[in-house]
Amino acid sequence: MKTASIAYRVVDFLRRWPPFQYFDEDELFALVSAGRVVFHERDELVFTQGRQRKAYVFVIQQGAVRLCEQREDGTEVLRDVRGEGDLLGIGRYLGFGEHVYTARTETDVILYALPAEPFWDTVKRHPRASRFLATYFSVAILPPALEMSEERSDELRIGRRPVDWMARPVDQPARPLTCLPEAPACEVARLLAEWDAAAAVVIDTQGAPLGVVTPRTLSDEVASGRQPPETPAQVLMRRVYAVAAPGLPAGDYLACMLNQQTDHLVLTANGRLDGPFAGMLTRRDLTRVEGAAPLALIEDMARVPRISELAALRMQAEAVLAGGLTGPDATRWLAPIAGAFNAAVLRRAVTLVEGALAAQGLASPELDHCWVFFGSAARNELFTRHDLDVGLIYDDPDPEHARKARAYFLELGRRVSAALAACGFVTSAKAISPGHPSACRSVREWEMAFSDWITQPIESCVYRATSMFDLRPVHGDCRLVERLERHIEGEEARSPHFVPLLLEDSMANLPPLTFFRGLVVDDEGDYKEVLDLQRATLQPVVDIARALALDSGRQAPTTLDRLQVLSPEDDEAALLIGETAAAFRNALYHRARTGLTTGTDGSRVEPAKLTRLEQNLLKSGFRTVLRLMEYTGRRYGLMPRR
Numbered sequence: 001m002k003t004a005s006i007a008y009r010v011v012d013f014l015r016r017w018p019p020f021q022y023f024d025e026d027e028l029f030a031l032v033s034a035g036r037v038v039f040h041e042r043d044e045l046v047f048t049q050g051r052q053r054k055a056y057v058f059v060i061q062q063g064a065v066r067l068c069e070q071r072e073d074g075t076e077v078l079r080d081v082r083g084e085g086d087l088l089g090i091g092r093y094l095g096f097g098e099h100v101y102t103a104r105t106e107t108d109v110i111l112y113a114l115p116a117e118p119f120w121d122t123v124k125r126h127p128r129a130s131r132f133l134a135t136y137f138s139v140a141i142l143p144p145a146l147e148m149s150e151e152r153s154d155e156l157r158i159g160r161r162p163v164d165w166m167a168r169p170v171d172q173p174a175r176p177l178t179c180l181p182e183a184p185a186c187e188v189a190r191l192l193a194e195w196d197a198a199a200a201v202v203i204d205t206q207g208a209p210l211g212v213v214t215p216r217t218l219s220d221e222v223a224s225g226r227q228p229p230e231t232p233a234q235v236l237m238r239r240v241y242a243v244a245a246p247g248l249p250a251g252d253y254l255a256c257m258l259n260q261q262t263d264h265l266v267l268t269a270n271g272r273l274d275g276p277f278a279g280m281l282t283r284r285d286l287t288r289v290e291g292a293a294p295l296a297l298i299e300d301m302a303r304v305p306r307i308s309e310l311a312a313l314r315m316q317a318e319a320v321l322a323g324g325l326t327g328p329d330a331t332r333w334l335a336p337i338a339g340a341f342n343a344a345v346l347r348r349a350v351t352l353v354e355g356a357l358a359a360q361g362l363a364s365p366e367l368d369h370c371w372v373f374f375g376s377a378a379r380n381e382l383f384t385r386h387d388l389d390v391g392l393i394y395d396d397p398d399p400e401h402a403r404k405a406r407a408y409f410l411e412l413g414r415r416v417s418a419a420l421a422a423c424g425f426v427t428s429a430k431a432i433s434p435g436h437p438s439a440c441r442s443v444r445e446w447e448m449a450f451s452d453w454i455t456q457p458i459e460s461c462v463y464r465a466t467s468m469f470d471l472r473p474v475h476g477d478c479r480l481v482e483r484l485e486r487h488i489e490g491e492e493a494r495s496p497h498f499v500p501l502l503l504e505d506s507m508a509n510l511p512p513l514t515f516f517r518g519l520v521v522d523d524e525g526d527y528k529e530v531l532d533l534q535r536a537t538l539q540p541v542v543d544i545a546r547a548l549a550l551d552s553g554r555q556a557p558t559t560l561d562r563l564q565v566l567s568p569e570d571d572e573a574a575l576l577i578g579e580t581a582a583a584f585r586n587a588l589y590h591r592a593r594t595g596l597t598t599g600t601d602g603s604r605v606e607p608a609k610l611t612r613l614e615q616n617l618l619k620s621g622f623r624t625v626l627r628l629m630e631y632t633g634r635r636y637g638l639m640p641r642r
Helices: 002-014 025-033 116-124 127-134 185-195 215-223 250-260 283-290 293-301 307-324 328-359 399-422 443-455 479-493 498-506 533-552 559-565 571-598 612-636
Strands: 036-040 045-047 056-062 065-070 076-082 102-105 109-115 200-203 209-213 264-268 277-282 369-374 390-394 440-442 471-476 514-516 519-521
Touching: 002 025, 002 056, 002 109, 025 109, 025 116, 056 116, 076 514, 109 116, 116 127, 127 612, 185 200, 185 209, 185 215, 200 277, 209 264, 250 264, 250 283, 250 293, 250 328, 277 283, 293 307, 293 328, 307 328, 307 399, 307 571, 328 369, 328 399, 328 471, 328 571, 369 479, 390 399, 390 443, 390 479, 399 440, 440 443, 443 479, 471 479, 498 533, 498 612, 514 612, 533 559, 533 571, 533 612, 559 571, 571 612
Parallel strands: 390 440
Antiparallel strands: 036 109, 045 102, 056 109, 065 076, 065 102, 200 209, 264 277, 369 390, 369 471, 514 519
16 A cells, blocks of 8 residues: 555656656556655765666656766766756667766755666657657757657647748749740730730740739830830849749748749749749749738838838737747748848838938938848848847948948938837847948948958957848848958958857857756856856857858858858768757747747746746757867867856
């Protein structure tokens, strides 16, 4: 009777914690009946690094246990702290016959020892239990033989509208309509009517797309009488500046449409402008896959007459993002959509402000200029309204007109910054604002600034300007940005010390170790109530990926793109890059979720409000970031440090 009573008490305790909460009651009783209760006083060893494992896994019922690595020089390094409900001794499922760490009790501890093989068999029968146990090992990689169905834990799905449809392939149009540049407008109109086509693609003699003619264009230009019916298609067409390749998921096409602000996306066989025309996708094609509300929001943003209406649309866009934020995987699609929303707001704000300046008699200097995003906005990693970093690049003016041009663009930048603030964007003291001289310069001035940062990084305090190395053109003449990027590449190639210095700065702060009783445990064993996601996971990965991409000479817009274009030297490095991408996406999801629900930038998260599964995923990410630092350090002769 006494034994049965103890078994019931153990089962009641285990039911409170994953993965046991996913087991059937009979399975729990079978495990507990074959196990035993173990007591350890403070500062006793549960197991020792390098010793053979016993036939049990342990669940901590009471107390705290520290996991430490014993180094060859005799020193001991803290690797984790585990408490009530945590597991010990599960490295066996990765094939380790010996203990990887030493487990030492920090307090008096009660452990439940459960038979290892029956526990493993039970876990494999329950996908959610499998998912949870996998988080002890990695954000992305499963131990051998642990298979999971596609069932997702409800603990990870907070969004109201799934974005899974964006991964679906899009069927290509069966009969794309094309015409030559010299085809008269009346002939194009006849073909559009016969084909019942949404648009005609103008191609050259080599089959490459040049532009698009829509029924709306024919109505506005020919039916209105502004152009005669014999007008060639090349005069009427909207020129094609960007294309996509066939065979991509719907989410990729949606992001392209949002960035180009178009209902018609031209496809070429190789995904390049000079490639042979392969088809065209329309907004209706995406609607057939599963709704495309973001496109309508982008259209409305481009037309609103007042900043107040633009602000209301930005709030709607935020609701779209929050509704689709179902889990870390959703950030793959939502991040570029968030970037497109931000870009659409900036474009319209600029247009409205420029119109207001002209109405007040402030004449533009008629210089080509380009609005750019820096930092997380440039990398399409900004979900919240905090710290939208914006800059302005304008063509070099004549010396006698330089002061006047600078005054105009600074005033334009200040008013655009005010318009963005009216749309709800919040700036901090560290934000990059086009109304400040440091972010509003001629292209030559920008080149001089980047030269100083690259050739004299310490004297110029480059650590304050690293986010400016992430820049994306948003509105205006993109050739100015292309010129600046070529200059940056040239300066970086002539300064071999620059990338190692960037990497050394990126290793200044180690990620935390773990969570314990709702607190964050840092690498020295100290406790904090709040996790800084930016410092712990996002910023180290951003900085390292940026530096490695600069060193490789490969252009990539986002952190995940930069990780993917790297050339790992072996399977272990390739595995690390994959795990880093998963850890980054998971941290980005938590930052977006926190920011969208609290109205903050989302970087400060309270561990006590996270589920055990979410804590384990983030904790696995900490270990991955540390491994990335160590991997990078080996390549460049650097050492991670506090």
